[in-house]
Amino acid sequence: MGKILVTGGCGYIGSHTIVDLIENGFEVISVDNNARSTTHMLTGIEKITGKKIKNYKVDLCNFDETFAIFQENTDITGIIHFAAYKAVGESVEKPLLYYENNIFSLVNLLKCVDEFKVKHFVFSSSCTVYGNPLQIPVTEQTAMQPAESPYGATKQMGEQIIQDFAKSSDCNCILLRYFNPVGAHPSIYIGELPVGKPANLVPAITQTAIGKLPQMQVFGSDYDTRDGSCLRDFxxxxxxxxxxxxxxxxxxxxxxxxxxxxxxxxxxxxxxVLEAIKAFEKVSGVKLNYAIGNRRPGDVVAIYADNHYAKEELKWEVQYSIEDMMLTAWKWELFLKSDESFFKESLANLN
Structure with a gap:
C-alpha cells in the first residue's frame, strides 16, 4: 500500500491514525520530538497492532534533521501532518511560539515533499479556521471569519500555504478540518495524555472525576446557546x-x-459543554464537581459541522456516539490510574 510518514505520531490523534493505517495495510513511520507527547503511545500501538513503529525524534523546525528522514526513506508515498502546538489558551499567551512552531515546521516539511516528490499530503486542520461563523452548521464553503486565537490563525495560514503549494506541485493534498476529537481507542491502550493541566474539555472532566483535579471550570454561562455554555461538535x-x-x-x-x-x-x-458533562455523568455514574466561571479568551461561541461532503466523497461514517466517546475516555482515565508505572513514566517523559 505504500509507506506513510505520520508527523506527531506519538500524539493523541497521530497514534490512533497509525493504528488505523496499519489495520488497512499501510507501512508507517513516525516523526515526533516528544516535546508534548510520550513514546509510551508507541507501546500502545504495538500492543494493538503487533507492529513496532520507528519514531524519529526530530524537531521539524530543524530543516537538516527533517531532510535526513527523507534521505533515509526515499520510498515515502504519503505524509499525514499532525505535529503542531494546539492549546488555544496558550496560543493567546504565547503567539510567537505558535507561529514559529506551527508554520516553520509545515514549510520545512513541504520543502521535503517537493524535493523527494512525495505524492500525497494530508494536513491536520481545525474548525477554528471558521472563527465565529455567521451561521451553523458550517460547510467546507462557509466563509472564514477572523481567527479567535493565534492557534486558529496558524491553521488558516497553514491551509493557505498548502493550497498555494499544491498549485505548483504534483503532490495531491487534502485538508481535514476536525471539530472536537475526544475519547480513546476501544482497546484502551492509547488515549489523550495532556501536558500539565488539561486545556481540552474531556480530559478535564475525566481528571476531575478521578480526583487528579479538585474541580473543573466551565468557561462562561452567558453565551447565546441552549444552556449558556459553549456549543461544540464532539x-x-x-x-x-x-x-x-x-x-x-x-x-x-x-x-x-x-x-x-x-x-x-x-x-x-x-x-x-454542560450537555457533555451530563453525558459523562450518565455513562460513568460519577457526579462531577464543576463550577461556572468566566469566559475564556479565544473560545468560539458555537460551531458544528455539516459533514455530508466527507460522507459522500470519502465514504466516511461516524461510528461512535457522545456516550461512547465519554465512556472510552473514562476507561482510559481508569487505566492510567490502575497502571501507575505507565502514568508516572509518561508524565516524566512529558515533563
Missing part, C-alpha cells in the same frame, strides 16, 4: 483517525486529480 478520535486513512486511499485511486481538497470531520451535531 467526534471520537477513532472516527477522526479513519478519515485520514480514507483520505490517503482516495488520493491513491486511479484518475484522482484534485490538487487540494477540504473535508469537515465532525459528527454533525452540536453538544454544549
Amino acid at each position: 467526534i471520537h478520535v477513532s472516527d477522526i483517525a479513519h478519515a485520514h486513512t480514507l483520505s490517503i486511499q482516495k488520493m491513491m485511486e486511479a484518475g484522482y486529480n484534485k490538487a487540494c481538497d477540504i473535508y469537515n470531520l465532525g459528527s454533525g451535531n452540536g453538544v454544549t
Whole structure:
C-alpha cells in the first residue's frame, strides 16, 4: 500500500491514525520530538497492532534533521501532518511560539515533499479556521471569519500555504478540518495524555472525576446557546483517525486529480459543554464537581459541522456516539490510574 510518514505520531490523534493505517495495510513511520507527547503511545500501538513503529525524534523546525528522514526513506508515498502546538489558551499567551512552531515546521516539511516528490499530503486542520461563523452548521464553503486565537490563525495560514503549494506541485493534498476529537481507542491502550493541566474539555472532566483535579471550570454561562455554555461538535478520535486513512486511499485511486481538497470531520451535531458533562455523568455514574466561571479568551461561541461532503466523497461514517466517546475516555482515565508505572513514566517523559 505504500509507506506513510505520520508527523506527531506519538500524539493523541497521530497514534490512533497509525493504528488505523496499519489495520488497512499501510507501512508507517513516525516523526515526533516528544516535546508534548510520550513514546509510551508507541507501546500502545504495538500492543494493538503487533507492529513496532520507528519514531524519529526530530524537531521539524530543524530543516537538516527533517531532510535526513527523507534521505533515509526515499520510498515515502504519503505524509499525514499532525505535529503542531494546539492549546488555544496558550496560543493567546504565547503567539510567537505558535507561529514559529506551527508554520516553520509545515514549510520545512513541504520543502521535503517537493524535493523527494512525495505524492500525497494530508494536513491536520481545525474548525477554528471558521472563527465565529455567521451561521451553523458550517460547510467546507462557509466563509472564514477572523481567527479567535493565534492557534486558529496558524491553521488558516497553514491551509493557505498548502493550497498555494499544491498549485505548483504534483503532490495531491487534502485538508481535514476536525471539530472536537475526544475519547480513546476501544482497546484502551492509547488515549489523550495532556501536558500539565488539561486545556481540552474531556480530559478535564475525566481528571476531575478521578480526583487528579479538585474541580473543573466551565468557561462562561452567558453565551447565546441552549444552556449558556459553549456549543461544540464532539467526534471520537477513532472516527477522526479513519478519515485520514480514507483520505490517503482516495488520493491513491486511479484518475484522482484534485490538487487540494477540504473535508469537515465532525459528527454533525452540536453538544454544549454542560450537555457533555451530563453525558459523562450518565455513562460513568460519577457526579462531577464543576463550577461556572468566566469566559475564556479565544473560545468560539458555537460551531458544528455539516459533514455530508466527507460522507459522500470519502465514504466516511461516524461510528461512535457522545456516550461512547465519554465512556472510552473514562476507561482510559481508569487505566492510567490502575497502571501507575505507565502514568508516572509518561508524565516524566512529558515533563
